Amino acid sequence: MENVHPHSDNLTTTLPTQIEVLGLSWHLILFPLLFYPTICLLLRYHRLRQTLEEFPYTTRKSFASMTNEHALHIQQNLSQLEFPTIFEKALQFALFRTYGIPSISRLLVHTGELSEAANATKRYADTVLLIAEFMNYDPISERSVEAIGRMNYIHSQYQKAGKISNEDMLYTLALFALEPARWISKYEWRKLEDFENCAVGTFWKGLGDAMGINYGKLRSSEWTDGLHWLDEVNEWSEGYEKEKMIPDLNNNKTADQTIAILLWNIPDALKPIGTKVVSALMDDRLRTAMMYEKPPQFYFTLLATIFNIRKYILRYFCLPRPYVFRYHLLSDEPSKENTYFLKTWEAHPWYVKPTLRNRFGPLAWISWLRGLPLPGDEGEKYWPKGYKLEQVGPNIMRGKGAEYWKESKEGLARERGKGCPFGRAKVE
Numbered sequence: 001m002e003n004v005h006p007h008s009d010n011l012t013t014t015l016p017t018q019i020e021v022l023g024l025s026w027h028l029i030l031f032p033l034l035f036y037p038t039i040c041l042l043l044r045y046h047r048l049r050q051t052l053e054e055f056p057y058t059t060r061k062s063f064a065s066m067t068n069e070h071a072l073h074i075q076q077n078l079s080q081l082e083f084p085t086i087f088e089k090a091l092q093f094a095l096f097r098t099y100g101i102p103s104i105s106r107l108l109v110h111t112g113e114l115s116e117a118a119n120a121t122k123r124y125a126d127t128v129l130l131i132a133e134f135m136n137y138d139p140i141s142e143r144s145v146e147a148i149g150r151m152n153y154i155h156s157q158y159q160k161a162g163k164i165s166n167e168d169m170l171y172t173l174a175l176f177a178l179e180p181a182r183w184i185s186k187y188e189w190r191k192l193e194d195f196e197n198c199a200v201g202t203f204w205k206g207l208g209d210a211m212g213i214n215y216g217k218l219r220s221s222e223w224t225d226g227l228h229w230l231d232e233v234n235e236w237s238e239g240y241e242k243e244k245m246i247p248d249l250n251n252n253k254t255a256d257q258t259i260a261i262l263l264w265n266i267p268d269a270l271k272p273i274g275t276k277v278v279s280a281l282m283d284d285r286l287r288t289a290m291m292y293e294k295p296p297q298f299y300f301t302l303l304a305t306i307f308n309i310r311k312y313i314l315r316y317f318c319l320p321r322p323y324v325f326r327y328h329l330l331s332d333e334p335s336k337e338n339t340y341f342l343k344t345w346e347a348h349p350w351y352v353k354p355t356l357r358n359r360f361g362p363l364a365w366i367s368w369l370r371g372l373p374l375p376g377d378e379g380e381k382y383w384p385k386g387y388k389l390e391q392v393g394p395n396i397m398r399g400k401g402a403e404y405w406k407e408s409k410e411g412l413a414r415e416r417g418k419g420c421p422f423g424r425a426k427v428e
Ligand SMILES: *[C@@H]1O[C@H](CO)[C@@H](O)[C@H](O)[C@H]1NC(C)=O
Pocket: 047, 050, 051, 054, 055, 073, 074, 077, 081, 323
């Protein structure tokens, strides 16, 4: 062999070009390194500016006249576009957290709604879809009013029997209003602005009114705006938790059953780890009430690290989610039979349309690998033709409540048509 070091000879001749190439590539690296994150950040905050232009709630004084409708639209963008993942997880956890109150978990255990797997996933699907209906359609739209009417009917059956207290209703409402903001400030790429918190408070105050929830336990009897109401709900629910969120076997049982749904799609071998992760997401008060063990420190560190990395990736390297990819669980248009569909499922495909995508897409593969039914399997069992709101709810209430529903619809539309739940503004 003649040339043992073939490159050493041309080293001097190629060096300048190498530096040039290097210089060029430095620009190529530096440019995106500095500018891409800046562009991401700017675009990410663009929607916030856009919202404020469209709805100029820029002063505390202006908050007092925020309407139900504006509140819904502001909150909807938060849940569909700005923070879809964390918003959904927070609502799931809000539901879960209510099971830390023995009077709530006792009812769930006694109605048997959670005891059998398919009943538990149906109850979850029913809850999710009712909430998604009134969170995403205008406050006085058919869909929103029908969903609230149906939910009120279901609750009324337990209220009549003295099984659901006003306090437990208020506490549940409080969590739905408070948890998303708590999760967002802990885990997301930005915190909520005051007007956004006000929108959340305004929305849930209006919903509580529509549910006939009594606010007598709060500090004031009138509130200037959604933020004021939210603050007092926060204060009250904190006191309520301290007193009522205590260890109970029913809590433990409902927690087990709920976590089983949450972890349905992961392999059995990983389930103990999954349970520890869920347990690490709980605070001490909730975990004690659920009678769960505190997981090793490693899990807390792991979660904090993952969420922190996610936060920075989102903030600097992900463009904002375009409107066409907004996260929305329900079909917007009714089917020929006037039913609606859920677009996704956990464990069992309740109310999911057996489309090509739903039967062969990624989620279908997971279900198939886990040996679970796909949309359209087992005949009518999972309602592949979709739902009508009057049919949603526990099996024993199927086909019941039509009268109640019709009567309440008008009243609800009238009440919610007033605009601002703090009585200071009317819709133009
Ligand atoms: C919600 O986001 C869309 C898409 O960016 C925007 O057009 C709309 O104005 C936003 N609405 C609110 C209430 O922020």
